[in-house]
Amino acid sequence: MTSIRKALTIAGSDSGGGAGIQADLKTFQELGVYGMSALTALTAQNTLGVQGVYPMEPETVAAQLDSIGSDLPPDAIKTGMLFSSDIIRVVAGKVQQYGWQQKLVIDPVMVAKGGSQLLLQEAVQALITSLLPLSLAITPNLPEAEMLTGMTIESREDREQAARLLHQMGPEYIILKGGHDSSGDEAVDLLYDGREFQYMSSPRIATKHTHGTGCTFSAAVTACLALGRSMPEAVHTAKAFIQAAIEDSLNIGAGQGPTNHFAYGNRMRSRGIPL
């Protein structure tokens, strides 16, 4: 009998379904992992932007994590939108209580593509001091890495220096995403394990329908870790997953459509390749 692998997302809800827990759960499902969620905030959101943010009470986040921790121990966990320092401290406490440190991937979500604040400014320091030291990996985009390190990141050397600084904050692996650098024909991500820099590159796709790319990418990393893959394997698969999801992204709504969470699985299934 094959064992069922479980992944948990601690994140916000996107009513439009392209980012947040909806993107995470779809990605877990596609990669064959049982998905669970602890909600940190509701957002009223669609392809045009975020119309409202409604955070959960910190105790409500704690209650969800207790329900999961006491009955359904996850094989891997990711965080997304955490919103406030109070919620971050609750999550950090539960990670320690349930011994989830070696399973935790932090996607340090700060600002939605439309510009809405998904992490309060006052919470950045709590993320650095309370959560990063407990994590296995962090997956910042370039603006998030700049905010966390205080650096301006322009060159390849800057990226490597930012990865070193982030590594000193606690995570064993730094996955620095390069989607925001539109200067070349490639979307280049960097994996750093404290020793070596590994670059992962794919052709940059010209589309505006990229809503939820970061959530989907970090969920794919988390699902692969839940399946027992190594970090380089997990990042490699996540890169292929997001590439297919952007190539087949969905032109729905009047704004920036979501990525297609089924594209990678559809391609693999049509070729008879196990996921």
Ligand SMILES: Nc1ncnc2c1ncn2[C@@H]1O[C@H](COP(=O)(O)OP(=O)(O)O)[C@@H](O)[C@H]1O
């Ligand atoms: N236009 C694009 N074409 C191909 N890959 C992209 C594109 N935009 C982003 N990506 C990839 O999607 C993932 C998330 O990227 P990024 O945009 O940096 O993060 P976020 O969505 O958190 O802002 C990364 O693997 C990145 O390389």
Ligand SMILES: Cc1ncc(COP(=O)(O)OP(=O)(O)O)c(N)n1
């Ligand atoms: C509820 C919620 N969580 C996270 C995000 C940000 O998602 P991301 O994958 O970075 O995609 P964009 O918003 O940048 O397109 C979100 N929007 N909502």
